[in-house]
Amino acid sequence: MISKSEMKIITLLGIASIAFGQPPNPQTRPPRPSSTQSPASKARPKSATPQQYTADQSREGEVRFGSQCGFCHGKDAAGGETGPDLTRAELVAQDSHGDKLAPIIRAGRPNAGMPAFPSLTQGELNAIVAFLHTQMDKFAELGGGRRSVEPSDLATGSATAGRAYFEGAGKCASCHSATGDLAGVGKKYQGLNLLRRMLYPTGQGPAAPTPAKATFTLSAGQTVVAPVVGEDDFSVTVLDPLGARQTYQRSAVKVKVDDALAAHFDQLGRYTDADMHNVYAYLETLK
Structure with a gap:
């Protein structure tokens, strides 16, 4: 028999599904000649016309x-x-x-x-x-005291190796899709902004990452998913479809919280310098 808590969850929450597509082939980046000077390392320009203020x-x-x-x-x-x-x-x-x-x-x-x-x-x-x-x-x-990093300063990796890591050892493709949520990411973000989004995808506004999700498993085997706005050892608070907060005791229902950002924070301890630049190079190709 469905409990009162389970009936409340069924009434208030909806079930979401995610579709993944196949990523396109990455474009191969030609190696940058070692003699090429980084834009950020060039001398800063001075006012062409002497001016006094x-x-x-x-x-x-x-x-x-x-x-x-x-x-x-x-x-x-x-x-x-x-x-x-x-x-x-x-x-x-x-x-x-x-x-x-x-x-x-x-x-x-x-x-x-x-x-x-x-x-x-x-x-x-x-x-x-x-x-x-x-x-x-x-x-x-x-002079000196470099204040900026140009996109070309970060473009030292291999897009092909980056895609291999994305789809393989990094397990990035288990949550992301080059033709889905990451479509056009290389056009939307460049340079440090792209690297920040890759390493620390936190923030606010339309580009903010999807919040953690709570999956409730009911006694009849049905699962219901809702965005989490708070949790502790005893309860989980989620948003219902109308935007209202609903709190459920962990002892009353079976619940599992999945935080997509946890995988990113986990990656920080596993990335090698080469992995990081390779994945960055791959994301740059997703225009």
């Missing part, structure tokens, strides 16, 4: 840049979560007192995901330009 202008620009642009480009303009390092940008180096930067800041670059800032005053624009040139020159004078 007051300390007050740069400080005002730092505040304005941090509030408007820092989320993407970093508060010091040296690169952020989604925006490039502007202290290395040729656009900044070739700019003269805002002749190239100001129009782009005002109009944005919609195709590149950069918003427009039409409400900025000319004084605010001038301050941001002053800050960018000051930062570029400052980092150029400091």
Whole structure:
């Protein structure tokens, strides 16, 4: 006979299924000549046109840049979560007192995901330009102290070996599919962002990993799956289809919690340096 707890689970939760496809053949990456210089190891550019800005202008620009642009480009303009390092940008180096930067800041670059800032005053624009040139020159004078890693710096592995590890020893294909959840991952993420997602796939927003799932086995043999929002030694709390939290005592039902991220954390102790770069190279081919 189905217990009251089991009836509640059947009523509130649904059963999910996952389909896997066959991954495409990885593209073979030609070996990078040893003489090729890493982009991140090249000398930083300096402003092509000598420009002088007051300390007050740069400080005002730092505040304005941090509030408007820092989320993407970093508060010091040296690169952020989604925006490039502007202290290395040729656009900044070739700019003269805002002749190239100001129009782009005002109009944005919609195709590149950069918003427009039409409400900025000319004084605010001038301050941001002053800050960018000051930062570029400052980092150029400091030298060394590499602040960024270019995608080509990480592209030292074999995509073929990476696919073999993905489908074999790494057991990645038991949860992931090159034509399913990972389709286009090499286009969506590049460089360090791709490596971070591969090693530590945590985060928020639409790209966040699937939460842990609780599988309830009922007395009649039926299984029901629901996303876990909390658990301890005595109970498991899940979300029902309406988004409400439901807590079940482990003593009342048979439950198994599967956390997809556990396999990633497990991998960290098994990856060799070669494995890591090979899998990265394979993921890069999934455009």
